[in-house]
Amino acid sequence: MALPIAVLISGSGSNLQSIIDKIEQKVLHAEIKVVISNKPDAYGLTRAKKHNLRTEVIEHQNFSSREDFDQAMVRVIKEAGAEAVILAGFMRILTPAFIQAFPNKILNIHPAILPSFPGVRVQAQAADYGVRFSGCTVHFVDEKMDNGPIIIQAVVPAYVSDDGQSLGQRILNWEHRIYPQAIEWLAQGRLKIVGRKVEVRDCPPVFVQADETAPAFVNPGLEPGF
Known part of the structure; x- marks a missing residue:
């Protein structure tokens, strides 16, 4: 059974690519449900789209607080059906509310x-x-x-x-x-x-x-x- 995951990125997404590669090689038993970036120009989004993965851009500057930004990400992640969160060059500090939404299921x-x-x-x-x-x-x-x-x-x-x-x-x-x-x-x-x-x-x-x-x-x- 593949673990449904969300991958959070801010940049080139080379670690995202390594995860995609291992999944496609059937070595890593995970399924990427969504790739989220806080930057619309992150190259990692291009990598994800090349593999027909769902992508979402949630720009942190559009929110009045870190908590609101994190809650928006939590909603997207849970709606996508992901159970674990993988930070792959995500350049934001997560709030306690986000961490508590996925206890012991967030890796960096x-x-x-x-x-x-x-x-x-x-x-x-x-x-x-x-x-x-x-x-x-x-x-x-x-x-x-x-x-x-x-x-x-x-x-x-x-x-x-x-x-x-x-x-x-x-x-x-x-x-x-x-x-x-x-x-x-x-x-x-x-x-x-x-x-x-x-x-x-x-x-x-x-x-x-x-x-x-x-x-x-x-x-x-x-x-x-x-």
Whole structure:
């Protein structure tokens, strides 16, 4: 049974594309009921339309408050029949009312190893700071920014020569792999939140890619197809 999901975007939608690809490959057992953008020119909308997915534009500046904007999104998501919400480059902070409408069913991906470097433009922050490792994190969304329980993380090396763009691209390659994996675990009902920790039932061991051109550690490990 496919998990009905809504995907929220604000930009290019590359993570949306990775989700679409895994669904079409029949690796990810989810069904995108609607793609919502707060920006009418987001390229992710074009990606969605190419795959005949329903799209909606809900511009936040047309609402007098964050709460009104979020309630409009909740109405569209529920009318579309989605049960979980996937944030894929959605550049808005959700209000408690939105989060409470989908308890433990909202996922986000962040291009850093949380809890380090929350917020925006974090790839450049990490490169400028001179970190030796960076990566990405999929987590449940709670009422604090980039704070919810962590599901899976991928770690990649950072080099002295890196800037935000080069480090960001290395991280993005792994975002496209771990995000669909986390959604699949959610779809299979294999995630359990225990305090600040997330238990993944029957998860693979740590995945190590030793390829010198793209070394990485992923924990929990990836399953076939991801």
